[in-house]
Amino acid sequence: MALKFAFYLAAGCAGCEMALVDLADRLVDALEHLEVVFWAPTVADVKYKDLEKMPDKSIDVALVDGAVRLSEQEHILKILRQKSKILVAFGICASMGGIAGLANVHTKEEIFETVYFKTYSTDNPEGVVPQTKCVVDGKYELTLPEFLEKVKPVCEVVEVDYFVGGCPPHHEHVAKIVEAIVSGNLPPKGSWITDGKSVCDVCPRNPASKGEKREFVREVKRTIEGVPDEEKCLLQQGYVCFGPITQGDCGASCPKVNIPCRGCGGPLPGVKDFGARAISAIGSVLSEEAVDQLIEKYGNLTKLFYRYSLPASLLGGRR
């Protein structure tokens, strides 16, 4: 019997859905075992009210990509949770807040100020900002979802059964997940679906796998300052790379194309706060001068260390 399958895009970019589509012919094979009952708002022509009508626990597996930014997403997630047996936070936005979560460094007022007034291309002489309700012609009441104070990961709104990292998850990893779902071979609830290896573990540049000695890093460089050596460990060259603390289900995709890891894979098991652990790891390999240089070169360190995980961090954002 085919598994009833749902996919919901919250505050994300649909890149995680693309990652599923990237399975290509393997997805076609998998679709024999999956019956898509809800895939909104991107793929299937279903309305939210259709979801509301479904019986409780009638969906076998629901994937959610994207963080929670609007009251509408909170509402749909609560319904989806009711209707689903298994709910997966698919991708780093759903699991930890992702890039959208960097908004938590700013207040809602600051964001509205920038978006609706300050940007160069904004033309808003009447000072219009989104309202949750508005009456047109004195009789038509129109509504918009509320823009919440903070971005939240999905697990702050509903119970999440499994977490998947990645921005987006690598298609090879997605293939393994789909296989695990179809065969029912899933880890204990509440866990991340991961191989549990770090990016460094699977990175061909890792000095340990080449029998090289790891040196202290005395100079910090940004990628805008030149092209890194293609063979040598990026961290050893002074490019801040979060390979040591990030799940490597991506197969070190970024370091393989000369880009340092920014931590989208999510924290290795046992890490409570990705950014704090990143500080710990990077602080141990840099010399004191390099640390000062790092502070000087990056305008905002929070946005570096918590690039994908700010809403799910211990502090959750600016307080």
Next chain:
Amino acid sequence: MSDWEPNIVVIACNWCTYQAADLAGSLRYSYPPTVKVVRVPCSGRVEPEFVLEALLNGADGVLIGGCHPGDCHYKEGNYKALRRFKLLHKVLTELGIEPERVRLEWIGGSEGLKFAEVMKEFDATIRKLGPNPLKR
């Protein structure tokens, strides 16, 4: 909140700052009772998470105490603590925590008086700042 008393967590390395706290006791130097000392093997053992957890669980101030540079029992743990602390301090400031709430101090094993004085001074700083806004 007139009956508020600060809650200060001191994470002290076993070999220097904790010994200094002991010595302060033996020498009868008094320091504020708001200070709670947690002993760790080395200041290099202190994960930034410890500081965040302390702040979230009601500490109004957190002080990490280690050996003076060059004196670390494990040779370089305190240097590591310093490098992590610099990064953590910047991030905490960006996230809206007053920088004075979190502090790193080198207090050697023979410096009982310095321990008592730093604690008095830190207690006064925290009293001036008021309760930690993160307290839940």
